[in-house]
Amino acid sequence: MSSKEVLVVSEDEFFIKNFKERLRQEGFGVYSAQSRAGIFRILKKHPVQYLVFFRDFFLSHQLLEHLRGYSSQLEVLIKSDSNGHWLERIFPEEISWKVFKDTEHLIQILKEEKKQEENEFKKLGIIGESSTLQNVLKQVKKVSKTNLPVLIIGESGTGKELIARAIHFLSPKSWEPFLAINCASIPETLLESELFGYERGAFTGAWESQPGKVGAVGEGTLFLDEISELSLSLQAKLLRLLQNREYIPLGSSRCRYALCRIITATNQDLTRLVREGRFRSDLFFRLNVFPIRVPPLRERKEDIPLLVEHFLARFNQKYSCQVEGVSEEVMEALLNHQWEGNVRELENLIARLVLFKERGIIELDDLPEEYKPQRLAKAQMVKIDLHGDFNFKKAVNEFESQLILEALARTGGNKNQAAQLLGLKRTTLIEMMKRKGLNY
Secondary structure, eight states, X not given: OOOEEEEEEOSOHHHHHHHHHHHHHTTEEEEEESXXXXXXXXXXXXXXXXXXXXXXXXXXXXXXXXXXGGTTTOEEEEEOSSOOGGGGGTSOTTSEEEEXXXXXXXXXXXXXXXXXXXXXXXXXXXXXXXXXXXXXXXXXXXXXXXXXXXXXXXXXXXXXXXXXXXXXXXXXXXXXXXXXXXXXXXXXHHHHXXXXXXXXXXXXXXXXXXXXXXXXTTTSEEEEESGGGSOHHHHHHHHHHHHHSEXXXXXXXXXXXXXXXXXXXXXXXXXXXXXXXXXXXXXXXXXXXEEEEOOOGGGOGGGHHHHHHHHHHHHHHHHTOEEEEEOHHHHHHHHHOOXXXXXXXXXXXXXXXXXXXXXXXXXXXXXXXXXXXXXXXXXXXXXXXXXXXXXXXXXXXXXXXXXXXXHHHXXXXXHHHHHHHHTOOHHHHHHHHXXXXXXX
């Protein structure tokens, strides 16, 4: 489970020692201080979420004024035998605070707050309790309180956009817009105007000015997925945006000032692209201020049962079905699968199974062949009839078509991701589909 950081303030060393151990057993990270100077020493070094006072004599006007600077990340908990109405007179509005009666009441408050935060991630579609995922979420919580550029790295289907959305919605500017652009899905000739906007008459058909995503997002978050697909000329303009917060719309000679936060994502090795001269090194260093690696599903297979339960509930509701769950054999097969398409592949599989099963328990026979046990062994025993009118080219063509359709099924019809799964360029995949008459 994720760890919340607590700073306990008390002059009683023996009490602090015992209470810190109790909090650690409950899954919290704990620091302690015995003076006002010690409080700020800890707050400057560590991302503390809760500041706990067992005696109110530590509180002072000067202390509370200093705490204003930490108000976006901090909640103050104070021991009081009363309901704490007198505290309303001394606490600034920016600081969140609560009272507790004793240690058990305090631990109850902390556990409820922790559970509430975990539910927030679940609402965003981020499901799992594995240590690898929890490490990612810990980074998300830390960086969400800042305005630093974030580079999210991970394979297709791992949920990079969900991580970007979590950073935004946990930030102090969560009410501002969140806009996403897939840099690979927009032709280069249109991407610049999509990002930076254009003036009226900038090109044929530009009947009126448009602000572009950078202008439209305001002080919110702009998420650029598949950043590796940017051309070198657009990389230079993005670098200027990051360095100087400036950009120029198409057809304009006047600089505009950008207020947005930039989060980028890639499934490519940007350091390799830098070495090959396909990605600017100066831009890479600007983007890579706070990198977050999202693990593939095969590295957090203990989350598969929770993900299956989550997707079953969602698609039961969406398709008005009553699928109760999966059998032990099916769960074992899912746990042993390699999941090249990651969470998106699992999501698409559960959607298909719910739609066809409609009710009851999903059994092993309900799984597509590629997910059943011994799939590889069966694949090695493909029977080929070399007698009669066997046509080698026709057999190869059919096999290629099957591979293409399977890749498209695993990626939910996303041609960019299907091409990456097959080791092809997107244009090559589209050309092959046209030649073979494949529609998906």
